[in-house]
Amino acid sequence: MVRPIGILAGLGIVTAVLWSLLWGAVAYIQSPPMMSAEHYVQHNLQPKKDISFSFDGPFGTYDNRQLQRGFQVYKEVCSACHSMKLVAFRDLEQIGFSKPEVKAIAKGWAIETPTPNPDTGEVSTRKSLASDHFPLPFANDIAARAANNNAIPPDQSLIAKARDEGPHYIYRLITGYSAQPAELLKKYPDVKTPPGLHYNAYFPNLNLAMAPPLTADGQVSYSDGTKATVPQMAQDVSAFLMWAAEPKLSNRHRVGWAAFVFLLLFTGLTYMAYQSIWADKKHKSE
Numbered sequence: 082m083v084r085p086i087g088i089l090a091g092l093g094i095v096t097a098v099l100w101s102l103l104w105g106a107v108a109y110i111q112s113p114p115m116m117s118a119e120h121y122v123q124h125n126l127q128p129k130k131d132i133s134f135s136f137d138g139p140f141g142t143y144d145n146r147q148l149q150r151g152f153q154v155y156k157e158v159c160s161a162c163h164s165m166k167l168v169a170f171r172d173l174e175q176i177g178f179s180k181p182e183v184k185a186i187a188k189g190w191a192i193e194t195p196t197p198n199p200d201t202g203e204v205s206t207r208k209s210l211a212s213d214h215f216p217l218p219f220a221n222d223i224a225a226r227a228a229n230n231n232a233i234p235p236d237q238s239l240i241a242k243a244r245d246e247g248p249h250y251i252y253r254l255i256t257g258y259s260a261q262p263a264e265l266l267k268k269y270p271d272v273k274t275p276p277g278l279h280y281n282a283y284f285p286n287l288n289l290a291m292a293p294p295l296t297a298d299g300q301v302s303y304s305d306g307t308k309a310t311v312p313q314m315a316q317d318v319s320a321f322l323m324w325a326a327e328p329k330l331s332n333r334h335r336v337g338w339a340a341f342v343f344l345l346l347f348t349g350l351t352y353m354a355y356q357s358i359w360a361d362k363k364h365k366s367e
């Protein structure tokens with residue numbers, strides 16, 4: 082008696098599973114799951130923006146002239162909103178500025194460095210010195226939010242390392258603003274960019290609080306004769322941000338290769354030593 086009941090119960094369960102599987106399949110065919118709008122844009126609506134940097138690849142090194150141009154873009158455009166608190170003015174000597182140039186850059190920086198009075202603790206500001214870090218554009222996060230539609234512009238010291246494909250991503254983001262494509266709105270009518278935000282196909286959630294920072298050719302004027310087109314400025318500033326995040330990249334590549342060649346030679350030497358040390362023992366056993 083127990084056996085038939087068991088079989089019946091089993092059949093019941095199998096029927097229930099098959100039934101739900103069938104209806105699941107019907108529902109899948111009738112209304113297939115929609116790709117999210119973000120995915121749709123990533124797969125269909127991101128124009129290709131492939132650029133190459135001098136520091137790409139295992140042999141890459143920084144191009145100081147490009148870094149200096151990028152610094153100029155940071156200074157004249159991005160630094161109004163983005164801090165770079167881990168970088169000191171004197172670090173700029175690494176990208177080819179001379180000591181007096183660095184001093185002048187620090188002294189002329191638009192925002193002065195806050196210093197507490199050693200006796201009273203009262204904070205006043207003074208002109209920056211080469212040893213100071215870049216001063217913050219906003220006194221605190223509340224001020225940063227208030228000025229930027231409730232979003233805090235992230236510190237840029239390490240941003241190139243904090244994002245996938247760092248400088249390539251920054252370049253695409255800066256040059257990636259557009260109106261919302263009609264195709265997207267037709268497919269996803271409720272993903273309209275909210276007021277105060279800006280549509281950008283490269284930003285993970287498609288809308289960000291930063292207005293396009295580089296809008297016109299010639300927004301900065303380069304002293305080395307390079308034409309300051311928007312893509313050029315975007316590429317230069319992306320390279321500069323990469324340097325800020327990884328100043329020792331060129332050195333790391335150089336040392337890496339030296340170590341590689343050394344290890345290769347060392348392997349050869351060790352092998353030869355091994356052969357000569359064991360030479361007579363090997364003969365004996367034969």
Ligand code: HEC
Nearest residue numbers: 158159161162229232233234235240251289290291294318
């Ligand atoms: C008017 C202020 C302003 C200026 C000028 C500005 N930004 Fe921004 N930026 C913002 C704000 C605000 C955010 C945060 C956006 C958000 O989270 O929605 C942001 C975010 C970013 C991000 C991070 C995006 C991410 O993946 O989270 C990068 C990179 C960036 N800005 C680069 C730049 C560069 C390069 C420049 C100069 C060419 C620049 N910004 C100039 C306000 C500014």
